[in-house]
Amino acid sequence: xxxxxxxxxxxxxxxxxxxxxxxxxxxxxxxxxxxxxxxxxxxxxxxxxxxxxxxxxxxxxxxxxxxxxxxxxxxxxxxxxxxxxxxxxxxxxxxxxxxxxxxxxxxxxxxxxxxxxxxxxxxxxxxxxxxxxxxxxxxxxxxxxxxxxxxxxxxxxxxxxxxxxxxxxxxxxxxxxxxxxxxxxxxxxxxxxxxxxxxxxxxxxxxxxxxxxxxxxxxxxxxxxxxxxxxxxxxxxxxxxxxxxxxxxxxxxxxxxxxxxxxxxxxxxxxxxxxxxxxxxxxxxxxxxxxxxxxxxxxxxxxxxxxxxxxxxxxxxxxxxxxxxxxxxxxxxxxxxxxxxxxxxxxxxxxxxxxxxxxxxxxxxxxxxxxxxxxxxxxxxxxxxxx
Numbered sequence: 001x002x003x004x005x006x007x008x009x010x011x012x013x014x015x016x017x018x019x020x021x022x023x024x025x026x027x028x029x030x031x032x033x034x035x036x037x038x039x040x041x042x043x044x045x046x047x048x049x050x051x052x053x054x055x056x057x058x059x060x061x062x063x064x065x066x067x068x069x070x071x072x073x074x075x076x077x078x079x080x081x082x083x084x085x086x087x088x089x090x091x092x093x094x095x096x097x098x099x100x101x102x103x104x105x106x107x108x109x110x111x112x113x114x115x116x117x118x119x120x121x122x123x124x125x126x127x128x129x130x131x132x133x134x135x136x137x138x139x140x141x142x143x144x145x146x147x148x149x150x151x152x153x154x155x156x157x158x159x160x161x162x163x164x165x166x167x168x169x170x171x172x173x174x175x176x177x178x179x180x181x182x183x184x185x186x187x188x189x190x191x192x193x194x195x196x197x198x199x200x201x202x203x204x205x206x207x208x209x210x211x212x213x214x215x216x217x218x219x220x221x222x223x224x225x226x227x228x229x230x231x232x233x234x235x236x237x238x239x240x241x242x243x244x245x246x247x248x249x250x251x252x253x254x255x256x257x258x259x260x261x262x263x264x265x266x267x268x269x270x271x272x273x274x275x276x277x278x279x280x281x282x283x284x285x286x287x288x289x290x291x292x293x294x295x296x297x298x299x300x301x302x303x304x305x306x307x308x309x310x311x312x313x314x315x316x317x318x319x320x321x322x323x324x325x326x327x328x329x330x331x332x333x334x335x336x337x338x339x340x341x342x343x344x345x346x347x348x349x350x351x352x353x354x355x356x357x358x359x360x361x362x363x364x365x366x367x368x369x370x371x372x373x374x375x376x377x378x379x380x381x382x383x384x385x386x387x
Contacts, residue, residue, distance in 0.1 A: 004099045005226035005233035005386055008219035009345040014333030015183040017213040022058050022114045023070050023241025025215040029338075030071045030110060033217035039227045041071070044102035047078040050091030050111035051337035056126040058114050067110050068238060084130035085286065087111060088216065089340025089370030089379035095220045096239040096381075105222060111342065112215040113335035116147045123211050127336070130373040132247035144208060144287070146248050146374040148200035149270040151252035151289035155202070158304030160201050160292065164376030167311040168288035169206050169330055176327025177319060180356040183212055185212045193302035204373035212333035216341035218348070224387060237271035237365075238263075238382040246376045260297040262371075263272040264380055268299075273365060275299050278382075280350045280360045282343035284371040285328040294369055295323070298380075325350060340370035340379060351385045 012025050019340055020028070034041075041084045049064035060066065068078040072369040079319025088111030095109035128137040131146065154160045170190055176182035188206060196206040219229075226233035242262035245251055251258065265386065268274055275298070283298075287292035295306040300321060309315065315323035326332045326346040329339060347366035349355045 001099045002102055003223035003355060004096050004220055004236045005223040006034045006218050006236065006344065006348050006383070007226050007233050008220045009348045010217045011181050011183050011342060011345050013217045014212050014335060016116045018116070018364045019049040019212070020111060021096040022054065022060055023066065025065050025114060025213060026070050026110065026112050029217040030067070033108070033137060033219050034071065036230070037219035038289050039106060039111065039219060039226060041073050043106050044073045044108050046076055046111065047073060047108045048081055048094045049078065049082045050087035050093040052084055052087050053126040053129065054113070056115055056118070056122065059349070063112065066363055071108070071202050073108070083091055083377050085284070085336045086196055086340055086370045086372030086377040088381050089381070090241065090340065090377070092218065092341055092381065093239045093241055093379055096236055098219050099222055100368035107220045108217060109341060110215065110222060111338035111340060113337040115335060116213050117213045118125065120211065131138040135247045135249060137368035142200065143374065144200035146216050146235055147287040147289055148203045149248065150254050150293065151202055154292065157255055160307040162194065164223040164311045165189055165207055165210060165288040165292070166190045168285060168291045171310065171316055172285060172324050172331040175325050175358055176331025177188060179332060180336070182327045182331055183210060184331050186283070192206060194325055196223055196371070203289070206234035209286045209329035209334040212335040213334035214338045214342070216338045217347050218341055218344050226386065232352045233386045234351050234383050235386045236381055236383050237273070238267040238380070240266040240270060240378070241379045243377050244375055246373060248374050255293065257297050257371065257378060258294060259375055259378035260369065260371065261350045263378045264298040267382050272383065277365050278321065278367050279363045280325055280347060280366040281323050282326060282346050283324060283369045285324060285330050286334060288330070290371070291328065293322070298369065309313045317358060318361055325355065325358045325360060340368070343368035343370060344381060347383050351383060
C-alpha cells in the first residue's frame with residue numbers, strides 16, 4: 001500500500017450563502033484547492049464528492065458528476081459518497097484508499113451542502129433521515145432530541161453541568177472569531193449560552209451547530225511524488241472508519257459512541273502514534289455534548305472528565321491539546337457534506353503553519369473526527385507534515 005499525501009486544499013466561506021448556488025460553492029473551494037496543488041485538469045484521475053441530501057436541499061442529485069463538470073475534469077470517474085454528516089470524511093477515506101491502492105494517482109475529494117434554500121422544518125426533516133426512520137424520526141424524535149438524551153445521561157452518570165457544556169461553545173466561537181472562513185465571527189459567554197433558547201433540554205440554541213452552506217476540497221497524491229506539486233505535503237498516517245446501530249436506543253450506552261472508540265483505536269495503531277502525540281484535533285461537535293463524548297471516546301480524557309477539562313481551559317488554542325481550531329461545526333458552520341473535508345483542510349493549514357491568528361505552535365501531528373447521525377458512523381484521519 002502506497003503512502004498518501006494531501007497536496008492541495010480549498011475552502012469556501014461557510015454560512016448563509018444566499019448569493020451562491022451549489023455549483024458556485026463547489027467552484028469557490030475547488031479552484032482554490034487546484035491552485036494550491038499546482039495541478040491542471042488533465043492530471044486528475046478521479047473525484048469523490050461527499051454530500052448528504054442535495055436532492056432535498058436544492059433538488060440536485062448526481063452531484064459528483066456535477067462537481068467534475070464544474071471544475072473542468074471531463075471523462076474521469078466521479079463518485080458521490082453519502083454517509084449522513086460523515087459524508088465528507090468518508091469521501092476523503094475513499095480518495096485515500098484509491099491512491100493508496102495504486103488505482104489512481106491524483107484524486108480530488110470534495111464535500112458540499114447548500115442547506116439554507118429550504119425552510120428550517122424541511123432541513124430538520126432531511127437531517128432526521130440520518131437516524132432510524134422507523135424507530136426514531138417517525139416517533140417524533142429529532143437530532144437535537146437524540147443528543148439531549150445523551151447529554152442528560154452524561155450529566156446523570158458523571159455530574160456534567162450545563163455550564164461545562166456551554167464552555168465548549170464559548171471556546172469554539174473564540175476560535176471561529178479568528179477564522180475568516182467561519183460562519184460566526186462573534187465571541188459568546190457562558191451566560192449567553194445559558195440564556196439562549198432551549199432546543200431540547202438541556203441543549204440550547206448556542207449548544208447547537210447551525211444550518212450552513214459551504215464546500216471544501218482536498219487533492220490527494222502518492223507521497224513519493226507529492227513534492228512535485230507542493231513543497232509542504234501533508235501525509236495521511238491513518239484513515240479508519242467504524243459503524244454502530246443507527247438507532248440510539250439499540251446501543252449499549254448513551255454516553256459513548258462505540259464507532260468512534262473502534263475507529264480511533266485502529267487509527268492510533270495504523271499511524272503508530274498515541275493521544276499524547278496529537279497537537280491539534282478537529283472533532284465533530286454538532287452539539288456541545290458531542291465534543292465532550294468524542295474527546296472521551298478517543299481516549300484524550302477518561303470518561304466523565306472531558307467536560308471539566310474543557311471548562312478548565314485544557315482544550316483552548318495552544319493548550320496541551322488544541323481542539324476545533326477552525327471553530328468546529330459550532331462556530332465555523334456545518335454544511336453537512338462538507339464538514340469532514342473542512343476538518344482536513346484545517347489540519348493541513350495548521351500543519352503547514354498557515355492558520356494565522358489561530359495557529360497552533362509547533363503543530364506536527366493533527367487528527368480529524370467526523371460522525372454520521374447520532375454515532376452510527378465514525379471516520380478518523382491522522383496526519384502529519386511529511387518528513
